[in-house]
Amino acid sequence: MTEAGQQKDYLIRGTAYNGKVRVFAVRTTQLVDELRRRHGTYPTATAALGRTASAAAMMGAMLKGEEKLTIQVKGNGPLGQIVVDANAYGEVRGYVNNPDVHLPSNAQGKLDVAGAVGREGFIYMIKDLGLKEPYRGSTPIVSGELAEDFTYYFAKSEQTPSAVGLGVLVDTDGSVIEAGGFIIQLLPGLTDEEITKIENALGVLPTVTTLLKQGMDLDEMLRQIVDDVQIMDQMDIQFRCKCSRDRVETTLLSLGKSEIEQLIADDEQAEVICHFCNEPYQFNREELAALLERATK
Template identity: 65%
Template sequence: MKDQLVRGTAWNDGIRVFAARTTNLVGELQRRHDTYPVATAALGRTATAAAMMGVMLKGQEKLTVQVKGDGPIGQVVVDANASAEVRGYVDFPHVHLASNAQGKLDVAGAVGRNGYLYVIKDLGLREPYKGSVPIISGELGEDFTYYFALSEQTPSAVGLGVLVDTDHSVLHAGGFIVQVMPGLDDAGLSRLENAVAAMPPVTALLQQGETPESILKFLVGDDLTLHDEMEPRFQCHCSVERVERTLISMGANELRQLIDEDGQAEVHCHFCNETYAFDASQLEALLRRAES
């Protein structure tokens, strides 16, 4: 089944809504980085949130989410854009923790409960937009909710979930974001709060065969208007050509030193876990291009 991301409005445009099934996307991240379950859950929740936040942008705009807590997985970094293209990594993917008191993956223990969540948006302006909030739970859904309220002044509810199988593969992943627009009255706000409180876990709904659209209807009822649908997917922007340009930009002197001292070079992309290797003859060819 393909991944799916939908966005829309409800209650006479009083709220805007986003929901996503990201099982394949999170599965690709897990395979590329060989993440253990608790790291998969942290990376997958962040990637799901970033995918939905990315489609809030326009055109060539893009964003980076960084979760820098004091837990053993280190930082979680995810890039996303307006086309729902996502890539990401976690510093230490091979972290194993015992289940938490609820018998679930201890994401908060892995992320840490002290630190910051950063969002950097490239909006095509001279300087990127940068927002940050302290980590308040480490479970990430609550942390993104806090980010929207504090940094973007948009009251929101964020639900995120990743279900991992015993072989470390991803069974289900997804999430939702519901945001209150100006003009929603107190009755509507109370109705939304009650709906969020009664919401089953996202992965439980996905396991039952629910879709992003039907997940939103759990929250807002049938008064839902969908405006867009797309497939969130893994996409890294590295390539041999891009790495070659980076090596050439080092300059002829540094390239010559690299050839003389090491006779080869390896460039590793954190986001996709690919390694680009260059032998001496390939570096010599790049050196000639740098000198031309």
């Protein structure tokens, strides 16, 4: 096995108990550190964004083809809104409104994610399934720790009893040591004894980041919960933003003639920064004038 820091981010999915349990596990260390670097997140913000990104990566793996989803966590804490996009190809991007949030450790000596997210609010799920209208679901935030909140979302919005584990371990310099998660979904047909066995295993399971830091592979992690896991497939997870200069130009054109004229008159230039990747796109006076000409055609 390679060193934890050298491992690629990846996701596995499979089944257990003769198909009566569906399992997902993901390692997102590099993805979450990329988000941290791009957005300059402080440790508590890194943990909250990273947990959401790990959940999104696994939920993206539940999609097919060109389907994609957006998760919005809107709590009443100082972080503001967390937004993460994911698709069926393992591509994830995201941001948080207030990246410079860092709170004192909670009573367990861990990063106070619930304090940063807030204990009231909603998780919104928007899925583009290629239909006329996207699917929209929402459930209240029940703890702000996020794993419990996604567990509640699956039970209430998708009627699938699930156990969600999420973790981000941040170093003293703010970089990400480990990040990842798992989702265990119970399907019809399980006996009470089987459910109890899974619940008991979850009750004594160390944290996700503890297992990853020990160098445990994802399939080993899942076997701590359900011992007869059959891995169906594996895919890479990576940060990817689909913004481009062309898309930004389209956005500027959509502002209309008078807004572009105002930009030229006020600043003689414009800078548009992508929310998701923090990439800046600069337009000088000549480029804005060319856009103005296109807008007036």
